[in-house]
Amino acid sequence: MGRRWQLERRRDYYYRMAKREKYRSRAAYKLRQLNHRYQLLRRGDVVVDLGAAPGGWMQVALEEVGDGGFVLGVDLQRIADLPHKNAATLVADITDPATAEKIKEKLPRPADVVVSDASPSISGVWDLDQARSVELVRSALRLAEGVLAPGGRFLAKVFQGAMMPELLQLIRERFEFVKVSKPSASRKGSAEVYVIGKGFRRP
Numbered sequence: 001m002g003r004r005w006q007l008e009r010r011r012d013y014y015y016r017m018a019k020r021e022k023y024r025s026r027a028a029y030k031l032r033q034l035n036h037r038y039q040l041l042r043r044g045d046v047v048v049d050l051g052a053a054p055g056g057w058m059q060v061a062l063e064e065v066g067d068g069g070f071v072l073g074v075d076l077q078r079i080a081d082l083p084h085k086n087a088a089t090l091v092a093d094i095t096d097p098a099t100a101e102k103i104k105e106k107l108p109r110p111a112d113v114v115v116s117d118a119s120p121s122i123s124g125v126w127d128l129d130q131a132r133s134v135e136l137v138r139s140a141l142r143l144a145e146g147v148l149a150p151g152g153r154f155l156a157k158v159f160q161g162a163m164m165p166e167l168l169q170l171i172r173e174r175f176e177f178v179k180v181s182k183p184s185a186s187r188k189g190s191a192e193v194y195v196i197g198k199g200f201r202r203p
């Protein structure tokens, strides 16, 4: 069986499952798998979802936090409304320092979890794409520092590469527990991995 064929088949598998289960993205399964492994989302949590369009991760987060929780999705693009009273969206750039205040205004209290699936638009120049991806994670971390409650959790997508050790060091300074994971819903050939941080310590 050819490798490419295997990858295509898996992509179709999650794509079809997302259609069937009414998730807005196949990416929803990445969050489901990571949450199953690391228990990031809990009943009643306040969650900030960065790079959230079209909203698949928001749907998963809403299922996990239940009616007593709250989920805010932030993206450069508008996220179509979800039918939940405890969901909100914000059109904003996560690299803009003014975004932290806008997020805080929308939250009922400091967040328990900040997740980021934000991706740069791919140029095909590998070093540039990795640098942009790392910059998005740094922005997500800066926002987390402003909105997370002590002990909070963090999850961010990053493209692997030479800048990873420095980035992980930065995340280790803020969280007691740090892991890098690749869920099976993430294509094997892709360079994306997810960094998990638990036990947030304020700077």
Ligand SMILES: C[S@@+](CC[C@H](N)C(=O)[O-])C[C@H]1O[C@@H](n2cnc3c(N)ncnc32)[C@H](O)[C@@H]1O
Binding pocket: 024, 025, 027, 028, 050, 051, 052, 053, 054, 055, 056, 057, 058, 074, 075, 076, 077, 092, 093, 094, 095, 117, 118, 119, 120, 121, 136
């Ligand atoms: C892979 S998609 C997210 C999919 C989402 N997790 C889901 O399940 O529906 C990546 C998103 O990151 C967003 N993004 C990229 N750069 C951003 C930035 N600087 N600020 C906010 N969002 C950004 C893009 O607009 C895109 O919608």
